[in-house]
Amino acid sequence: MSTAVSPLAPTDVPEMPVIPGVKLATAAAGIRYKGRTDVLLAVMDKGTAVAGVFTQSKCPSAPVEWCRAKLGRGQARALVVNSGNANAFTGKTGRQATALTASIAAKAMACSPNEVFLASTGVIGEPLDATKFNGVLGTLAQTAAPDDWMNAAKAIMTTDTFPKVATATAKLGKTTVTINGMAKGAGMIAPDMATMLAFVFTDAPIAAGALQSLLKSGVEDTFNAVTIDGDTSTSDTLLAFATGVAAANGAPRISRASDPRLKGFIKAFHAVLADLAEQVARDGEGARKLVEIIVDGATTKKSARKIAMSVANSPLVKTAIAGEDANWGRVVMAVGKAGEPANRDRLSIWFGGIRVAHKGARDGAYDEAEVSAAMKKPEITLKVALGMGRGRDRVLTCDLTKEYVAINGDYRS
Amino acid sequence: MSTAVSPLAPTDVPEMPVIPGVKLATAAAGIRYKGRTDVLLAVMDKGTAVAGVFTQSKCPSAPVEWCRAKLGRGQARALVVNSGNANAFTGKTGRQATALTASIAAKAMACSPNEVFLASTGVIGEPLDATKFNGVLGTLAQTAAPDDWMNAAKAIMTTDTFPKVATATAKLGKTTVTINGMAKGAGMIAPDMATMLAFVFTDAPIAAGALQSLLKSGVEDTFNAVTIDGDTSTSDTLLAFATGVAAANGAPRISRASDPRLKGFIKAFHAVLADLAEQVARDGEGARKLVEIIVDGATTKKSARKIAMSVANSPLVKTAIAGEDANWGRVVMAVGKAGEPANRDRLSIWFGGIRVAHKGARDGAYDEAEVSAAMKKPEITLKVALGMGRGRDRVLTCDLTKEYVAINGDYRS
Numbered sequence: 001m002s003t004a005v006s007p008l009a010p011t012d013v014p015e016m017p018v019i020p021g022v023k024l025a026t027a028a029a030g031i032r033y034k035g036r037t038d039v040l041l042a043v044m045d046k047g048t049a050v051a052g053v054f055t056q057s058k059c060p061s062a063p064v065e066w067c068r069a070k071l072g073r074g075q076a077r078a079l080v081v082n083s084g085n086a087n088a089f090t091g092k093t094g095r096q097a098t099a100l101t102a103s104i105a106a107k108a109m110a111c112s113p114n115e116v117f118l119a120s121t122g123v124i125g126e127p128l129d130a131t132k133f134n135g136v137l138g139t140l141a142q143t144a145a146p147d148d149w150m151n152a153a154k155a156i157m158t159t160d161t162f163p164k165v166a167t168a169t170a171k172l173g174k175t176t177v178t179i180n181g182m183a184k185g186a187g188m189i190a191p192d193m194a195t196m197l198a199f200v201f202t203d204a205p206i207a208a209g210a211l212q213s214l215l216k217s218g219v220e221d222t223f224n225a226v227t228i229d230g231d232t233s234t235s236d237t238l239l240a241f242a243t244g245v246a247a248a249n250g251a252p253r254i255s256r257a258s259d260p261r262l263k264g265f266i267k268a269f270h271a272v273l274a275d276l277a278e279q280v281a282r283d284g285e286g287a288r289k290l291v292e293i294i295v296d297g298a299t300t301k302k303s304a305r306k307i308a309m310s311v312a313n314s315p316l317v318k319t320a321i322a323g324e325d326a327n328w329g330r331v332v333m334a335v336g337k338a339g340e341p342a343n344r345d346r347l348s349i350w351f352g353g354i355r356v357a358h359k360g361a362r363d364g365a366y367d368e369a370e371v372s373a374a375m376k377k378p379e380i381t382l383k384v385a386l387g388m389g390r391g392r393d394r395v396l397t398c399d400l401t402k403e404y405v406a407i408n409g410d411y412r413s
Numbered sequence: 414m415s416t417a418v419s420p421l422a423p424t425d426v427p428e429m430p431v432i433p434g435v436k437l438a439t440a441a442a443g444i445r446y447k448g449r450t451d452v453l454l455a456v457m458d459k460g461t462a463v464a465g466v467f468t469q470s471k472c473p474s475a476p477v478e479w480c481r482a483k484l485g486r487g488q489a490r491a492l493v494v495n496s497g498n499a500n501a502f503t504g505k506t507g508r509q510a511t512a513l514t515a516s517i518a519a520k521a522m523a524c525s526p527n528e529v530f531l532a533s534t535g536v537i538g539e540p541l542d543a544t545k546f547n548g549v550l551g552t553l554a555q556t557a558a559p560d561d562w563m564n565a566a567k568a569i570m571t572t573d574t575f576p577k578v579a580t581a582t583a584k585l586g587k588t589t590v591t592i593n594g595m596a597k598g599a600g601m602i603a604p605d606m607a608t609m610l611a612f613v614f615t616d617a618p619i620a621a622g623a624l625q626s627l628l629k630s631g632v633e634d635t636f637n638a639v640t641i642d643g644d645t646s647t648s649d650t651l652l653a654f655a656t657g658v659a660a661a662n663g664a665p666r667i668s669r670a671s672d673p674r675l676k677g678f679i680k681a682f683h684a685v686l687a688d689l690a691e692q693v694a695r696d697g698e699g700a701r702k703l704v705e706i707i708v709d710g711a712t713t714k715k716s717a718r719k720i721a722m723s724v725a726n727s728p729l730v731k732t733a734i735a736g737e738d739a740n741w742g743r744v745v746m747a748v749g750k751a752g753e754p755a756n757r758d759r760l761s762i763w764f765g766g767i768r769v770a771h772k773g774a775r776d777g778a779y780d781e782a783e784v785s786a787a788m789k790k791p792e793i794t795l796k797v798a799l800g801m802g803r804g805r806d807r808v809l810t811c812d813l814t815k816e817y818v819a820i821n822g823d824y825r826s
Contacts, residue, residue, distance in 0.1 A: 057749030059757040089745050089757060091774035124742030125775045229728040234749055315642040315728070315813075316821055323822035329537030332502050336470030336647055344472040344502060361504035362538045400728075401822075402815040408729055409736035409814070 008282035008290050008378055008398070009162040016149035016167055019180050020203040021045035021243025023144035026155040029132045032084030032122055037155040039133070041140040042079040042199070043109065048243045050076035050117060051212035053219050055236035061088030063118040064235060066098040070114050074208025076241055077111040079199060080118050080137065081156050083184070087120040087128040088234040100130040108141040119197050119237045121158055121184060153182040156197055159407075160184050160283050166275035170204075170268035173261060175251035177204040181272040185228075185280035198223065198238045198276050204265060205244035205253040213257030214269055215240050222273035225305070225395040228284040229404070230313035281396040286403030289321050290396065294383040298391030303340040305393040310338035311384065318400030321382075324375040326351040328362075335384060346387030352380055421695035421703050421791055421811070422575045429562035429580055432593050433616040434458035434656025436557035439568035442545045445497030445535055450568040452546070454553040455492040455612070456522065461656045463489035463530060464625035466632050468649035474501030476531040477648060479511040483527050487621025489654055490524040492612060493531050493550065494569050496597070500533040500541040501647040513543040521554040532610050532650045534571055534597060566595040569610055572820075573597050573696050579688035583617075583681035586674060588664035590617040594685040598641075598693035611636065611651045611689050617678060618657035618666040626670030627682055628653045635686035638718075638808045641697035642817070643726035694809040699816030702734050703809065707796040711804030716753040718806040723751035724797065731813030734795075737788040739764040741775075748797060759800030765793055 022044055026037040052071050054064045080101055087094050102113040109116070120128060153163035164183040169176050183198035206214070215238065223238060247253055252261055282290055293312050298304035311317055314334040320327035328349045335342050345360035352374025355363050374380070435457055439450040465484050467477045493514055500507050515526040522529070533541060566576035577596040582589050596611035619627070628651065636651060660666055665674055695703055706725050711717035724730055727747040733740035741762040748755050758773035765787025768776045787793070 055749075056752070057746070058752065058755040059745050059749035059760065089742060089760075089770070089773060089775075091758060091772070093774070124745060125770065230726075234746055313643075315817070319818050319821035322818065325822075329502060332472050332537060333470070333647055336468075336472030339469070339471065342471040345504060347472070347502075357502070357538065359504065360502060361506070362502075400818060402818045404728070405732050405735065405813060405815045405818055408732035409738075 004161065006161045006283050006287060008287055010279060010282065014165065014167050016165055016180055017178055018146035019178055019201045019243065021048060021245035022201045022241070023146050024148040024152045025140035025144040026148065026151050027136050027140055029082070029136050031082050031132060037151065038083045039136060039140070040081040040152050040155040041105070041137055041144060042152070042201070043141060043144045044077055044241055045243050045245060046077065048076045048241050049074055049206060049208040049211050050239060050241050051208060051215045052237065052239045053215055055233055057234045059089065059234050061086055061120060061235040062090060062094035062098045063087055063120045064237060066102065066118050067237065067239070070117065073114055075115050076117055077115040078105045078109050078117070079239065079241070080105050080116065080133070081197065082120050083156055083158050084122040085120060085126055085128045086122045086124050086235050088124045090125065090127050093127045097128040097130040101133050104130070104133045105137050108138040117239055119235070119239070121156065121197055121235060124234065149180060149182065156182065156184045158184065162283060164276055164279040164283070166272045168268035168271050170264040172204050172246065172251040172265055175246050175249045177202055177246045177251055177265065179268055179272045181276050183276040183280055185283045196223065196233060196236045196280060200240040200272060202242050203244070203246040204242050205247040205251055206242040207255040210254055210257040210259070211240055211242050214266060218270050218273045222270065222277040226277045226281050227309060227312045227395060227397050228281070278396055281398055284398035285407045286401040287398030288378070288401055289399040290379045291321055291398060292381045292394060292396055294381060294394050295386065296392040297386040297388055299341045299389040300391040301393050302391070304391040305395070306340050307335055307338045307342070307384065307386070308393050308395040310334045311382065312395050312397035315400055318397070321380060322399040322401045324372070326356055326371045326375050328357045331382065331384060332357070341388050342386055343388065348385040348387070350383040351375060352377065417574065419574045419696050419700060421700055423692060423695065427578065427580050429578055429593055430591050431559040432591055432614045432656065433658035434461060435614045435654070436559050437561040437565045438553035438557040439561065439564050440549050440553055442495070442549050444495050444545060450564065451496045452549060452553070453494040453565050453568040454518070454550055454557060455565070455614070456554060456557045457490050457654055458656050458658060459490065461489045461654050462487055462619060462621040462624050463652060463654050464621060464628045465650065465652045466628055468646055470647045472502065472647050474499055474533065474648040475503060475507035475511045476500055476533045477650060479515070479531050480650065480652065483530065486527055488528050489530055490528040491518045491522050491530070492652065492654070493518050493529060493546070494610065495533050496569055496571050497535040498533060498539055498541045499535045499537050499648050501537045503538065503540050506540045510541040510543040514546050517543070517546045518550050521551040530652055532648070532652070534569065534610055534648060537647065562593060562595065569595065569597045571597065575696060577689055577692040577696070579685045581681035581684050583677040585617050585659065585664040585678055588659050588662045590615055590659045590664055590678065592681055592685050594689050596689040596693055598696045609636065609646060609649045609693060613653040613685060615655050616657070616659040617655050618660040618664055619655040620668040623667055623670040623672070624653055624655050627679060631683050631686045635683065635690040639690045639694050640722060640725045640808060640810050641694070691809060694811055697811035698820045699814040700811030701791070701814055702812040703792045704734055704811060705794045705807060705809055707794060707807050708799065709805040710799040710801055712754045712802040713804040714806050715804070717804040718808070719753050720748055720751045720755070720797065721806050721808040723747045724795065725808050725810035728813055731810070734793060735812040735814045737785070739769055739784045739788050741770045744795065744797060745770070754801055755799055756801065761798040761800070763796040764788060765790065
C-alpha cells in the first residue's frame, strides 16, 4: 500500500471560501480506519434545494437507493458521508442502516429524515454499524463551521492520495454567488473500494428542478467523461445543494434551468465539475500519466464518445502509455473495436500534438525522437481524427501501470 | 520479455494425424524474426471447400479483407500464413502485398489467386514486403508433406509460449473423418501484436455453404466466448477447409448444415474449436490463472453472455484473481455495470464451487480457509446465479498480472 501522493496531484490548491447557508464538521467514528476522520456532516439552512445523479449500476448501494427515494422532495437540511464502509450489497441490514443514520441525523438537526442525504464509500458487503453515528452526529451538528472545507474533503477519502476541492464564483443578476465542490476518487488500495463521490454547494437560489437539470447536463462532459478502468461503482453519487442564501443579497430566485440569467452560473458550475472530475483522473490507482483523449470527425458526438471510451479503456493502449510508447497501432485497434462508423483509410492519430498516422498508414514525416520526448511528459493528449463527420468529444483517463495491478491484486486484509 | 512456457499450457499434446488432401510446409523467410520459421503454406487438393469468420473490427487488416472478398467462391487450394507482420493499417501498399502474395502462391500451385487464402500476424502499420515470398512459396509447394502439423503450428506463433493444436474424429455415414486444427493466441510481447488466428482442416466432403454455417454456429461458444483483455484485433481470422477426400472412402457428400448425418461431425468440430479456444485463454499474456466464468439465471443466454463478459473483462475482478482474492464485491460491481437485468437481492456468487455471497449479502456459512485454498489453484471457476430466468452462458478468461503490464508496457523496439 503506497501512501505517496500522486505525481499528477494539482500543485495549486484553492483557498475555499464559505458558502452562506452551509456548515461542515468531521469526526473519527472508527467505521474502519484508525487515527483519521471518517464522517462528514454538512448542515444546510432551511430552504436548501438538492439535486443528484447516481451510478447506473443495476446493483446500487443502500445509500444510493435512499438518496434516489428522497430526491423527489427537492429539500435538504443535512448530508452525512462516511468512509470505510460502502454499505453496498448488505441486503436488508443495509436499508436499516440508512434509515437509522438518517433518523440520528434528523434528531440532531431537528429536521425530517426525508431531508437527510447519505453517501458511503469503502468496503462492499460488510454490514455498516450505524449505531456508531449515535452521539457523533449530535456533536457535529453543534460544532459545524462554515470554513472547514479541506477537512471535509479529507474525511471522505478512502485511498485517494490527495483531497479534491474546487471553487468558482459567478454573477447571478447583480449578486456574486459562490460554488464549492469536493470529490473523492478512484483510489482502491483496500479491495472493494470503487466509489466516486462528489458534493457541490452554492448559495445561489436555484429551485431543485432547475438544479437537477443543470447537474444532469453538467455531468455529461465532466464526470461521465472520466474513466480509470471502465469499472463502475455501486455507489457513485454526485449531489448538488443550493442554499439560496444569496437571495438575501439580491440574487434572483431561479426556477427554470433555461433562465437566461443562469448563463454565468452554468459556466462556473461546469468549471467546478470539470475541475473535480479531472482531479479524479489525476488520482487514478497507480496513475503516472494523465491522458486526454480527443476524438473528432466522428459521425456524431455520441459516436465520438463511444470511440474515445474504447480507446480510454483499452488495456493495450493504457499499458503502452505507461511504457511511454506512442503505439498508434493499438489506437487503431481500439477505434476498430468500438463498433462505430470508421474508415481505416481516413484515420489520423496524434500523440502530444505530433501526427504519427495519417490516412490509414504511418505518417512518414514524424520524428521518433520528438514523439519520445512528448511521451515522457506527465500529461499526454491523444487525438484521433476519423474524417467521417463533425462529431467531437473528449474524455480523460490515466495509464495502466504495474502499480494498478499491485494495488488491486493485494489480498483482502 | 519472458520466454517461459505458460504454467497453464496443456500437458497432453495430441499426436496429429494426417488429413487426406492437406499438405503443409514451413520456412524462415525473415519477415521479422531471426532463426525461426515465419511462413506456413497449406496445400489443399482440388475441390476443397472453405469457410471463414473474421474480426468484427471496423479497421480490419488487408488479409482479412482479401479473405472476405474470396470467400464467396467457396473454393481453396492454398493457405499462406506469415508471422512477424500483420499487414494491418498499411493502406494501399497493404492491398498490393496481399495481391502479390496470392499471385506468387497461385503460380507455385498452378491455381487461381482467388483460391489462395491469406493471414498475417505481427506488427501493425509496417509495410509487408511480399517479395520475400518469391521463391519461398514455390519451394514449399514442392516439399509440402501431410504430417508437418506441429511445425505448422509453430510457424504461425508470434509471442505465444506454446504451439496450439487439436484433433478429433467423427463418423460421417460409415466413414471415419478427421478434423485437425491449429491456432495462435494472444501473446503480445512486441507491441501491436494482438491477433488470434486459427485454421481447421477436415477430409469430410462438406460443401462451402454448409461449412460456413457450421463455423458460424461453432465459433459462438468457443472462440467468441474467450477474452483476454477485451481488446479485439484487426486481424482475427478463423478459416475452415474441407478437402472432401473422405468421399472416396464412402463418406456422404454433405450440402446442408442441417443434414442429420452431420450430428457426430458437429460434435467433433465443436470439440476442436473449443479445445483451441481454451488454449488461447491458457496462453493470455502474463496469465497465471485460467478462469471459467459461468452465469446462470439470467433473463436470456445473450444477457448471460453480456454479464459474463463484463465480469471477464473487469480489471478489478482480474487483478483480484491474480491476487488469489475471492473478491465477490467486485463481481457484484461487474454484474451491476453490465446494464443487463439483475436484482441485487437475488444474486449469489461462487468461487471454486464455494458459495461466498447469497441473496444480496455475504454468505455467512462459508469457510475463509477453504476459499483461500480454492483461489490458489491454477484453474478457477467463478459462478454467478442471478435468479432472474433461465439464461445461461460460459466464457473463459485469465487473470490480469503485473507481467501483463510489463509485456505490453515495454517500449517498441
